[in-house]
């Protein structure tokens with residue numbers, strides 16, 4: 001398939017979820033077959049959005065190169081994967097993209113407003129495993145079966161009474177992503193909040209950019225967008241982490257009790273799968 005990038009620049013500004021620092025993320029079209037990259041304002045080398053550059057996966061996927069780090073890249077990458085954007089430079093004036101409304105929708109809308117363009121002279125080969133791939137880790141289970149398109153079946157199963165077990169099955173297309181996945185917001189449990197803050201995380205978190213799960217209710221600006229918003233957000237994050245393969249994935253993916261660390265480990269297995 002032809003490689004694609006944006007037709008024009010687009011940007012989203014706001015505050016990082018974990019660092020609490022202001023940031024404008026500018027999506028700049030990439031002329032060459034350079035993949036998805038994050039650029040910091042110090043003029044240093046771009047940080048490629050690839051598995052080998054994952055530095056940590058605590059409450060987000062963080063990339064690093066030569067001691068420089070970008071935090072929480074998965075929502076932007078999820079949009080790129082779903083909209084078929086293969087080459088993009090993300091210029092940031094802070095270490096973490098804006099949390100926006102906690103979902104991927106503001107990024108997707110900015111990219112679509114700029115337009116997605118094929119590069120007629122640049123090809124990209126999707127990764128299409130020829131045999132099933134599986135990962136088990138505690139209660140987490142992932143599998144990928146050969147398929148000609150990308151589909152996700154995500155199971156979210158949480159002991160919290162406000163969460164429980166929900167499932168989402170979806171063929172991933174730009175339309176299905178925009179409708180079913182991109183608007184789903186980040187969530188966190190009230191009981192975890194003090195621990196997150198003590199660990200230096202969620203400093204930019206608010207009810208404007210995250211859903212807060214309390215004992216008997218879920219708080220967020222404007223109320224829930226979906227009855228099963230958390231499983232949809234899990235799908236959003238998984239898609240973003242799978243984008244770290246650097247090429248489109250064609251497979252029927254099933255994922256239960258996902259998290260960023262296992263998402264990344266599963267992507268590493270897929271990278272080495274027979275094709």
Ligand SMILES: [Zn+2]
Nearest residue numbers: 074186233237
């Ligand atoms: Zn997320």
